[in-house]
Amino acid sequence: MIPATHTGITRTTSYKVVLPFYLYAGLAFLAASVLLFFSTTAFTQHYFHPRTLAITHIMALGWGTMIILGASHQLVPVLIEGKLYSNVLAYLSFGFAAVGIPVLCYGFFVFSFNGLTQAGALCIIAAVLFYIINIGISMVQSGRENVQAVFVFTAMLWLLITIIVGYFLLFNFTHTILSKDSLHYLPLHAHLGIIGWFLLLVMGVASKLIPLFLISKYQNREMLWWVFGLTNFALISFIVFFLFFESSLLYFIPVAAIATALVLFAFFCSKAYKDRLRKKVDNPVKISLLSVIMMGLPLLALAALIGISLTAVNNYRLVLAYGFCILFGWITAIILGMTFKTLPFIIWNKIYHARAKAGRTPNPKDLFSDRVFKWMCLFYLAGFMLFTAGILTSLVWMLQAGAVLLLLVALFYNGNMWKALAHKPKDNE
Amino acid sequence: MLIDVHTKISKILKQHPDALEAIISIHAKFEKLRNPLLRKIMAARTTIGQAASIGGVPPEKFFEKLTPLGFEVDHHASADIPDPLPAPTAFLKEVSPADTITLDVRPIIEAGEDPLSLITTHTKSLKKGAVLRIINTFEPTPLIALLAKQGFISYVERVSADEVVTYFQKKEDRPPVPDVPENKTEGWDRIAEAYKDRTRTVDVRHMEMPVPMMTILESLATLPDDAALHVYHKRIPVFLLPELKEKKFDYRIKELSGSEVHLLIFKEK
Numbered sequence: 001m002i003p004a005t006h007t008g009i010t011r012t013t014s015y016k017v018v019l020p021f022y023l024y025a026g027l028a029f030l031a032a033s034v035l036l037f038f039s040t041t042a043f044t045q046h047y048f049h050p051r052t053l054a055i056t057h058i059m060a061l062g063w064g065t066m067i068i069l070g071a072s073h074q075l076v077p078v079l080i081e082g083k084l085y086s087n088v089l090a091y092l093s094f095g096f097a098a099v100g101i102p103v104l105c106y107g108f109f110v111f112s113f114n115g116l117t118q119a120g121a122l123c124i125i126a127a128v129l130f131y132i133i134n135i136g137i138s139m140v141q142s143g144r145e146n147v148q149a150v151f152v153f154t155a156m157l158w159l160l161i162t163i164i165v166g167y168f169l170l171f172n173f174t175h176t177i178l179s180k181d182s183l184h185y186l187p188l189h190a191h192l193g194i195i196g197w198f199l200l201l202v203m204g205v206a207s208k209l210i211p212l213f214l215i216s217k218y219q220n221r222e223m224l225w226w227v228f229g230l231t232n233f234a235l236i237s238f239i240v241f242f243l244f245f246e247s248s249l250l251y252f253i254p255v256a257a258i259a260t261a262l263v264l265f266a267f268f269c270s271k272a273y274k275d276r277l278r279k280k281v282d283n284p285v286k287i288s289l290l291s292v293i294m295m296g297l298p299l300l301a302l303a304a305l306i307g308i309s310l311t312a313v314n315n316y317r318l319v320l321a322y323g324f325c326i327l328f329g330w331i332t333a334i335i336l337g338m339t340f341k342t343l344p345f346i347i348w349n350k351i352y353h354a355r356a357k358a359g360r361t362p363n364p365k366d367l368f369s370d371r372v373f374k375w376m377c378l379f380y381l382a383g384f385m386l387f388t389a390g391i392l393t394s395l396v397w398m399l400q401a402g403a404v405l406l407l408l409v410a411l412f413y414n415g416n417m418w419k420a421l422a423h424k425p426k427d428n429e
Numbered sequence: 430m431l432i433d434v435h436t437k438i439s440k441i442l443k444q445h446p447d448a449l450e451a452i453i454s455i456h457a458k459f460e461k462l463r464n465p466l467l468r469k470i471m472a473a474r475t476t477i478g479q480a481a482s483i484g485g486v487p488p489e490k491f492f493e494k495l496t497p498l499g500f501e502v503d504h505h506a507s508a509d510i511p512d513p514l515p516a517p518t519a520f521l522k523e524v525s526p527a528d529t530i531t532l533d534v535r536p537i538i539e540a541g542e543d544p545l546s547l548i549t550t551h552t553k554s555l556k557k558g559a560v561l562r563i564i565n566t567f568e569p570t571p572l573i574a575l576l577a578k579q580g581f582i583s584y585v586e587r588v589s590a591d592e593v594v595t596y597f598q599k600k601e602d603r604p605p606v607p608d609v610p611e612n613k614t615e616g617w618d619r620i621a622e623a624y625k626d627r628t629r630t631v632d633v634r635h636m637e638m639p640v641p642m643m644t645i646l647e648s649l650a651t652l653p654d655d656a657a658l659h660v661y662h663k664r665i666p667v668f669l670l671p672e673l674k675e676k677k678f679d680y681r682i683k684e685l686s687g688s689e690v691h692l693l694i695f696k697e698k
Contacts, residue, residue: 012664012687078638081663083687212639212668215646277646278672345667353665356682359615365671 021070028062082142151204158196288337434478
């Protein structure tokens with residue numbers, strides 16, 4: 001526990017550091033959904049397709065990673081009750097990622113793995129290094145340890161490993177440095193990113209934020225440590241089996257470990273939900289809780305995949321559906337919810353922190369439109385389900401219908417975000 | 430406590446209970462401070478320098494009376510009260526009687542009420558060049574300083590010991606300066622003053638998230654409707670704010686530094 005006398009330096013990270021990441025992520029989501037709409041036929045083919053690779057990386061890096069980088073510059077200082085070590089490192093991280101991501105994704109899109117594409121990948125590695133150094137020093141300086149900070153830090157290391165492996169795969173296209181072709185290593189790269197980076201980070205941060213947003217006293221450090229241990233065990237055992245054993249049957253071990261971790265985490269969330277003080281749960285939190293349930297979908301697809309792979313049939317539709325459920329399903333749902341649970345508050349703080357002494361201030365919640373948010377969620381659920389069904393059935397019209405809805409979601413999302421950004425204080429407030 | 434010409438009378442009264450009598454003994458005009466309501470509103474607006482000018486005495490008179498009570502005087506600070514214009518003739522001649530509004534605030538003050546809101550409704554609607562004539566028993570130095578910031582020039586005419594006429598002319602249409610929190614009826618200081626004897630305090634600085642929010646909400650659950658909760662916090666608790674609105678509470682936030690924030694939470698009216 002934290003000593004009760006502590007009154008160290010805590011400071012809110014400047015909005016100037018955080019907002020560029022949010023804006024960039026919103027535009028990346030829009031770009032990915034436009035590309036999705038024009039690439040529906042790619043989703044009836046093998047997953048190793050230039051467009052699929054481009055969309056995957058726009059979503060994983062431009063959308064998911066960028067918003068996490070932005071939000072964690074804000075949230076980590078809150079978690080560790082300290083302050084961000086350096087704004088300059090944060091800007092550098094943003095700058096390198098902002099340049100590297102489109103260069104890399106363009107390389108995938110035109111299926112060219114030349115020096116430029118590789119330079120893009122190196123920029124992303126630099127961006128992640130700046131991020132890790134910045135957050136790492138912030139954590140060391142705060143001198144506090146908590147389970148959530150360990151989740152975040154471990155996730156950052158997995159991210160670094162993921163992109164370094166990714167870089168080798170890219171390099172392997174032009175110069176053979178690995179014993180097998182790059183396609184063979186794709187599952188390794190993908191799961192390092194999905195489990196090591198996204199899953200660990202989201203569970204770590206959510207275990208703090210969900211009780212906070214629900215106003216729940218529920219805490220269970222021990223259970224969270226189990227979740228942490230099981231997830232890392234799953235990932236490491238998967239790597240070992242992948243590199244040194246050929247049997248698909250063994251993969252049930254990491255899947256079982258992940259499934260247990262997810263069940264424990266879902267149990268943690270449901271306990272927090274039951275113990276909550278706030279009876280009326282707002283929409284952004286609802287969709288974030290839904291994303292916790294949506295984590296089960298890829299797990300189902302994965303179990304089915306391993307089951308099928310025992311019969312030696314490579315089912316690329318299921319692989320596509322699996323990836324789609326993760327990037328457009330779980331990760332997108334959590335970002336849609338959490339953006340409007342963090343961004344309006346960052347902007348409120350920027351505008352009103354100095355004014356809140358003089359008079360009334362508006363509700364931070366009112367900085368964005370709740371109605372647009374609701375429609376966004378409805379379109380999102382419909383679009384996601386249609387597109388997933390389209391992948392599984394290879395029906396192009398279904399894919400197109402789903403893509404149109406997801407494109408609208410991206411427009412609503414950006415529109416609502418810009419509305420919050422453009423908020424101007426009224427004179428009497 | 431270190432005092433100078435810029436020190437607010439309210440701060441001095443708060444510091445030492447005997448300061449009230451000491452100040453009243455300086456000049457009969459300060460008798461008004463005996464009225465608790467006038468004391469509350471006037472003393473918070475007036476500095477030693479301004480009070481000295483109201484009473485027509487040098488500020489040293491205040492220092493003389495206050496040093497025995499343990500106050501220390503900082504002589505380095507100099508007075509910066511805007512000097513009223515030397516002669517009224519220049520602008521009064523050009524203004525037609527139709528453009529002059531006269532307000533006699535003596536009965537309002539006599540009744541123990543604050544004339545400021547009445548005065549500001551007039552100054553807001555005043556056209557450029559028009560004149561507001563205020564009749565009072567003393568020179569309204571704080572008002573002169575306030576209106577000077579809003580683009581008014583002033584002239585003070587002492588008719589008799591109990592009648593002072595002050596002329597304000599609007600020189601330019603400058604919008605009222607927004608960040609004068611102490612003059613706003615909505616601001617922290619006014620609300621803190623209004624709930625002075627009915628404020629509960631809670632310190633959540635040492636608590637780990639989400640305990641501060643729970644603690645504040647639990648404290649509010651037992652807070653009487655006419656009381657306020659004063660919270661010591663490490664940062665502005667942005668996620669608490671929608672919760673407060675939901676529960677029909679209003680709040681003011683005073684940010685002392687990046688790591689020290691005070692909140693005042695009270696029932697919405």
